[in-house]
Amino acid sequence: MSATAATAALPGIEQIRDAAARIAPHARVTPVLRSAALDALVGAELHFKCENLQRGGAFKFRGACNAVWALTEAQAARGVVTHSSGNHGTALALAAATRGIAAHVVVPDGAVQAKVEAIERAGAIVHRCAPTQAAREQAAGELQRITGALLVHPYADTRVMAGQGTIALELLRQAAGLDALITPVGGGGLASGVAIAAHAIEPALTLFGAEPQGADDAAQSLARGVRVTTVVPDTLCDGLRALVGESNLDALRRHRVELVTVSDAEAIAAMQWLWSELKLLVEVSSATVLAALLQQPERFAGRRIGVVLTGGNVDLHNLPWQDAG
């Protein structure tokens, strides 16, 4: 697997079920919460799957944990490596710790200090590099050669997609009779895993994805029928800046995932609704899903919708509405 190509075989439902069994001793079964106020606001029945309450504060632990525990003993002994400035780095470090193996995380200069500290606190060996995609991949490649550690890509990885897909298995068990699901879309690891799992269980489900207008490469790619790689991300939604992976995009296409793009201002407003009504810390990337529902209420009216809240890692001293009003 090459990080540049960002391709990997899509998992099947059996691999997702295997992932659920593999991560069960380590991951949390996160609660599904309701809010009468938010239901009234959207005009739909919303079931919020709270992955911000997952270990490490984000769904990323599922995929990382599945990847780590799918390794053979010999592979595991050499550790794992990734490049990340965010939740995937923390997740991989936490997952590696559950198996007692080393995690190397390449962090680009200029990454948010709070997130780097979280990666270190989770037990990773942090390696700095220049803030370019090429430098990140080169540093990760070098670490692989030196240590023999295997790369765990944040989204273009079959086991990672399978791990993220376990969210849909849980959610469809916790909330019966859903008509639709919506997740944020960044690299597409979550959206692809959830799409595969959800349609295997309930083929009639309508699937939606929310993407920031400032990083709408997946929406452009689906619209044009070809993967658009020229988008330069410009959004506050730091968890959704990655370009969608090739195989991830393929899954979105096969499963007819409908994308809704939202502005940063819409995401910030939705974030405040989630905080004040659900009493949950939800990061701005994660609030894009409610922003999408609020932007097009007529599209979602009367439906029973599973809404995946992906993460809650925020800087409490720098909340976006302190600037944005």
Next chain:
Amino acid sequence: MSATAATAALPGIEQIRDAAARIAPHARVTPVLRSAALDALVGAELHFKCENLQRGGAFKFRGACNAVWALTEAQAARGVVTHSSGNHGTALALAAATRGIAAHVVVPDGAVQAKVEAIERAGAIVHRCAPTQAAREQAAGELQRITGALLVHPYADTRVMAGQGTIALELLRQAAGLDALITPVGGGGLASGVAIAAHAIEPALTLFGAEPQGADDAAQSLARGVRVTTVVPDTLCDGLRALVGESNLDALRRHRVELVTVSDAEAIAAMQWLWSELKLLVEVSSATVLAALLQQPERFAGRRIGVVLTGGNVDLHNLPWQDAG
């Protein structure tokens, strides 16, 4: 029952079990969350009972709901009345709405506008009065005479204490083998209801209460053996400014509840830990429980402790650490 005397018969375990059945169709079974980071910080095994995720954003809904549904048809038809500038007013309005009856809430001038709006949004008829205890009780008394509505006192009320006690029934079912419980102490409705329920099920449990240093009348009362009513509250913990009720104090004494007083600065620091590690909005009054654990870790070391998080109603544009650093 007189609000001034603040006395009411203590409920027994059967009344608490009745309350659980009565509120079950309306109240949420709130989740119990864990955090490895907070366990490590305190050196104990903490089981957080998340009543900030209760309807209305606070445990108060339980007591109000039990009181409303315990009324006869004839009583209910006349509505309910209380005086409150905070969560109890919202809770009573929400509870009244579940039975389709009127709720009158007397709100003192100068109350936080956001909380008054929440009380109105919940459907209450709001009546303003001067910001003194005498004016509040006079206004509530007058409304009772005019409308025939029954008073639902926020803590000196048997049915309210029974409703709050249902938290302990749930928590002890959700988290097996606890050694101790801790709740905040304001008027004492929660602490007394929880003490009665908890000791009926598990007599060996050690019970703790957390109180702000600036409203430590319950701690002073237990220390002196007589109810101290001269404390003038001076604390950011707006949910804990009430003087402990006579019967509530009696319950604390009988059940040997050990009080820990914490400073506002300690509560604010604990609030930040709860936000960043549990990803939950918790109000400063509610954070006193973690502040107590952090202040005296040797006292709690190695124990399995149920920690009741009471509410999450905060002003997102005025967080206490924005001033306090």
